[in-house]
Amino acid sequence: MHSAHAFRSSRTRTFTQHRQRPISILRKRLDAAGIALLAAALLLSLAIIVPSVQAGKSSAAPASEKRSEYNLPKSFKGKLPITQLTEDEAILHALDRLAYGPRPGDVDRIRKMGLEKWIDQQLNYTTIDDSALDAKLAEFKTLKMSSEQLLSKYPPPNQAAKRQGLTPEEVRQQYQQEMQAKRQEMRQQGIDPSMIQFETMPGPQRIQAELDLATIDRAIYSNRQLYEVMSNFWFNHFNVNVAKGADRWLLNDYVERTIRPNAMGKFENLLDATAKSPAMLFYLDNWLSADPIAFQHMQQELALRRQRFQGLFMGMEMPAPRQFPQAGRFPNGQPPQGPPKKQERGLNENYGREVMELHTVGVNGGYTQADVIQMADCLTGWTIRAPRKDPQFFFDDRIHDRSPKIVMGKTFNYGGMKDGLEALHMLATSDATAHHISFELAQHFVSDNPPQSLVNRMAQTFLSSDGDTRAVLKTMIYSPEFWSRDAYRAKVKTPFEVAVSAARALDAQTTVSPQLAQWVGRMGEPLYQCEPPTGYADTADVWVNAGALLNRLNFALTLATNHMPGVNTDLSGLFGQDADSDPSLVLSRALGDFLGGQVSAQTKGTLEKHLSDPQILQARLDDPVKHVNEGLIAGLVLGAPEFQRR
Amino acid sequence: MRISRRIFLKSGGVAMIGMTAMPAFLQRAIADTPAPNKKKLVVLFQRGAMDGLNVVVPFAEPNYYRLRPTIAIPQPKDGGAEAAIDLNGFFGLHPSLQPLEPLFHSGQLAIVQAVGSPDPSRSHFDAQDFMESGTPGKSSTNDGWLNRSLQEMPSPKASAFRAVAFGPYLPLTLRGSASAIAIPDLKQFRLFGNPQVTEGDFESMYASSVDQALHGVGQETFEAVDSLKKLDPDNYQPANGAQYPKSRFGKSLQEIAELIKADLGMEVAFLDSGGWDNHVNEGGVEGQLSNLLRDLGHGLAAFHQDMGDQMDDVVFVSMSEFGRTAHENGNRGTDHGHANCMFVMGGQVKGGHVYTKWPGMSDEQLYQNRDLAVTTDFRSVLGEIISKHLGTRDLSPVFPGFDNDPSKFLNILKS
Structure with missing residues (x-):
């Protein structure tokens, strides 16, 4: 939606400590009601040790676990310096930062295989099998097409018109008629509305739609999760806006062949690749x-050659020099530097x-x-x-x-x-770049205000490893700051992260869902449509605001209650048959699966209070047995404050 | 207290009518909505650095034509739709701003030229931060000038709509400890699903959340959602035959007019627009800049028409992070520059005048030999507006370190 917004506001290019805007300052306001509620909340959870709660952070963990030291087994953590998190917290933390959140079964799987081994696999992702995803992506044919093929198959309206010898308006009408017919035909065949929307969108838009859906599918389903996180991180760092003219046809090549092959490699290769990419060359002019001077020289040579060429056709008329049409309106009747050199x-x-x-x-x-x-x-x-x-x-x-x-x-x-x-x-290779990139990585993976000690260590690795992304990530992951209690759930999810982590939590199955991509936009992060070259912000102060929150809640309800065309969730499969008539079982499983069971007493209390609501336990007309409205419970949990964090 | 709510089930847009009880704290919030400040301020940020020299054209400055051989706007003397619109014999409006010409001559619109930030940064993002925080050169400021001006006028019972940004994000201008909300789309500012369960639960989850970042936001959200139920944005009819452009800018202006007329307690409104960063093919009379200005001119004129007499209580002000190079670049565009222009519109504006200390455009008069120099600090313009119009008494916390003595105001506003 709002692609034209914000030449800026969306971004903190904050990479020095003093540029931060802590949430605590932004959200100091507490009116009387708020204070009363907060006081009550604090009383309820007597255990919460306030000073240890980092600015803006939820304190879901029980007090007994605060600042405790944990001795996790070597077989689980290897050399990972985890001392402040429990085993389950460490797994969830890893899944929230190095992946797009847990899918059902992920936590158990990692507990069994060991966390260090899982991380090692993610860092060396090429050995991870991703064939199921590849098969799913095969239907997005534009991903593998070159820019030349895209321009030929989905030409810009003007070019298409020229090719057919029609006006752009005629082409548009013709196209609309074709699509109208196609739509009707598909409807008669009972095809899913989201598939109809997808199949009948105007050519050039189809390119981006496929890229959007592929990006979402990759984040939800890829087993190479860290690689996907890094691919999206680097795209955002080297942002290009699909809505700028020709970039609509250049973006696929940029994502598939410039960013992704270099996402875990050397920074300089990535920088060079972006510098040479038609998408970036076009986007930043x-x-x-x-x-x-060189250009003038070239023009003169070309003109000379043209003259020689025309000399061969003696007697033919030379084109008249171009007249400047508005010459009379300038002072002295002439623009001061003579007619504008069109070719300058x-x-x-x-x-x-x-x-x-x-x-x-x-x-x-x-x-x-x-x-x-x-x-x-x-x-x-x-x-x-x-x-x-x-x-x-x-x-x-x-x-x-x-x-x-x-x-x-x-x-x-x-x-x-x-x-x-x-x-x-x-x-x-400069020191400043090493720090800048390390800061951005730490801000993405650790916290909005990452510890300077961590950034410095990462920058050291950046310099000594020739800007090797994998090495810098490894330094970060093997730092105690990454596993600190302060970093746990310290990040507020971006809209894309909300959408993808919710789909993962629900084990949702996408077919083709342009609406899922539209929802990411509605929440404030339209994919590939960030206008300024900064990319989207990676800090909470930008994402946390009233309008955005409402859209997050609406998204959670829409997705969980199976109202998102092109996305299916099997909640009774997820929560188990036995939960079908037991709302409290559904709630405890939703809290367990989506949030590791770690929610504040307030959130839990609120949800429990409503379990007896007639909206939650419904009888259908043809079935006297009451069934739990599992989608509603799941939606409420996905809309809870705790799910907004990672 | 029971009120009716309209709910839209997402799939297929089925409308249902439901009834539900409102949480007590929201009842209080609405009952306590005070008689709001009658004065409204509407702020536009033009992101990407607008080319002020092709917007308010110094057509009597010969250097302007020397430096811009292909993109200059022709002098008005020959008239017609393809020349600058004469304002005062020296400056002219870009022809696409024609709808603003009558507003200028009737005294509703004032222009400040060669205005900007004293900071030399040509980074969009730094310069926007500096202008939005109101502290040029100081990047550690956490809140915006407009939020601080509201902090200076505490209003404990203020409406959830006291400060509203129209768009998906809360801009730095409005961030800070005074309450402010962002509304991406007025028509969709409501919760889907069954209100009894969803609104009630979400409200209490967020109201009681110990999450410092999310607690306040949740409360603002639900207060705003409830207040908005008085509105019917789907059927808003602009007054006096005003026709807003169908752009995002036009839509936001219409929503602002609607909220002002609904008397929900909105005091400041913020909107922004993009697309101004034209390094290539900026164009002159026609082109990319011209298209943006057509939107701007039509939008502001429609807003003025729609507001009618209520414009007496409204001041509109625009700004952009910096101007663009005085000379055009090698691609019929312009690069990042320094000074720019600002528009100030409203019933209390002493319009019909271009406020400027014109710095000139000869090579030695240009800032760093390339850009229009800043002769008026943007903080002096904003300071006058919030002091005279909104009634912010002490400007020093709003623009710390800047001497904003009223005797130095340009006197753009009447009182």
Whole structure:
């Protein structure tokens, strides 16, 4: 929905401690009623030790477990420095951070195989079998198509019209008629409405719809969970907005062949791949950036060649020079620099700035405006060949800046593509980048304000391992800060995380559900549609607000009560036949499966109070036996405050 | 107290009517809704850095045409729809802002030109933070200037709608200890399903939650949901024949008008718009910027028309994080610059005037030889508005460290 929102608000590019906005400050307000309620709540759970509750954190764990030291068996934790969490908490923590939350049976499985072994598998994901997911994704045919194939099969309306010799409006009408017929036919065959919606959406939109659904399916069903988390992390770090012009046709290639192959590899490879990707070149305008002098030179040569060519056709008329149509309206009747040179092209500093500010060293990384320009100079000539037909990276030496360039004190005078590659290499290997990336990773995996000690250790590994993502993750996972009580459930889920973790908790089966993707958007995170290059925020202060909360509750109810077209949940299978007539059994199983049984006394009390409500236990007309409305209970648990955290 | 609620079952949009008891604390919240501050402030943030020089065009400045050979807006003297609309012989509006011309000449609209933040950052994200926090150069500020101005006017019984952001997020401008909510879509601001169970349960789960981040939010949400039941956004009819553009901006403005007229206690409204970061093919008379301005002009004119006499109690103000380079770049666009322009509209505005200390656009007059210089601090404009219009007495906590003495105001507002 609101793709046009927020050139900013969505993002904290906060990577130094002082830029944080703790929730405690944001939510200080407590009116009289609130204080009374809170006081009552605290009395209820006498056990809660207030000072140990981190800002904004729920304290679901019983007091006896607070700050306790646990000696977990070596066979379970190996060398993982877990001392403040119980075995089940450690498993849930791992599943919430290194995966998209627990699916039924996950906790038992990890308990049996040992946590360290599971983590090791996730880090070395290529050995994990994912064939079931691959089979499921096979129906999304656009994933494997090149940009050229996408442009040819799903052309932009104008191109399609040109091809058929019609006006765009005629093409649109023709298309609508076809789809109308198709819709009717599918309806008569009794096909699921979400499938009809999917099959009849306009061509170019179909590309993104498939990518959205694949992204959601991967997060729900992939056994390579950490790899999926990292793929989405890096996409968000190197954000591209699908709604910007040609990027609709370039995004698949970007996700499938730029981001994903590099998601667990070396940072510099990923940086170079994004710098060369048509999607990024288009999104941040570098494909048009040229050294103005080199460009003029090129134009002159082209003109000369054209003249020679036309010389061969002596006697034919030369085209008249273009007149500037509005010349009379300028002062003195003429624009000061003569007619605009339509073919003029020059430097564009957009990518040069963002590659430093967002992708590498960070806004406080020590660069100046002059560095931005010279960085852009280094990258002149990095462009797209055949952008409308077969978009491919192409280095055009003819428009590359040949003068020496100085970026952050280092001179780049190699000539050709090496200028850009060396400049990117300098950025990728800099100390500031190591800290910036480590901070973002720690903020994603540990807490909104990650401990500096942890970030420093990760940055050390980043530098010593040549920016190896897997090594940096390993350092993080083998740090006590990662397993600290303070980090437990410290993160508020983003809308995507809410949607995917809820589907996992319910063991929901997706067929094709464009609506599931739409719900992620409605909750505030439309997939691949973040307009600014910052990507979406990874901190609670952005996601926690009244409007968003309402949508989360509505999502939970819709999904759990089986009202999401294209998604099926088998709740009686999930909760067991014996729970069908026993609301309290359903509740305790839902709390156990979705939240590891760890909820506050308040949440539990509220839910228990309503178990006798006629809405919960319903008799059907044809069946005198009362059945539990399991969807409603599940929806209430998925909408509870505790499920908003990970 | 029993009230009727409309519930929409998600699948197929089946409407049902149900009755239920309202929790006591919500009854209190509604009964206590005080006579709200009559004055309303509407704030627009144009994210991405609007090109103020092509919006309020200095057509009598020869350097403007020298620096922008292909994207300049022609001088108004030849008239027509493809030239700047003369405002005062020096500045002209972009032709796509034509709907604002009568508002300017009738004194409802004022413009501030060469205004902005003194901080030199050309990072969108830093500059937006600085402008929204109201503390240029200081990135540690946790709350927004508008929230702090509300903190300065404590209103313990304030409505859940006292401060509303129209969109999916609460912007930094409105974040802080004073209550504020974000409404992504007025029409869908309600809970699905059976109200007896879902609303009651969610309300009490969130109201009693010890989760510090979520407790307050839950309470705000349900207060707002209940108050909104007085509204019927599906059938809102703008007054005086006003026609809002069908854009997100137009929709938000219409929702703001609806909430103001419903008298639910809204004092400040925030909306934002994107798409202003035109490094490539920004265009001149036609093009990307022109399309955005058409939306802006039509939207504001419709809002003004819809509000009618109530515009006397409303001030609208717009801002964007920084301006764009005085010269166009190599792709018929502009890069990140410095000073920009702001629009101030309302019944109490001394309009029909472009407030500016024009810095000039010769190379040596430009900031760092490339951008329009800032000669008016944005905090002085906002300070005057919240002090005169909203009645914030002490501006120093709102804009800490900035000398906002009333004697230095530009006097854009009447009283």
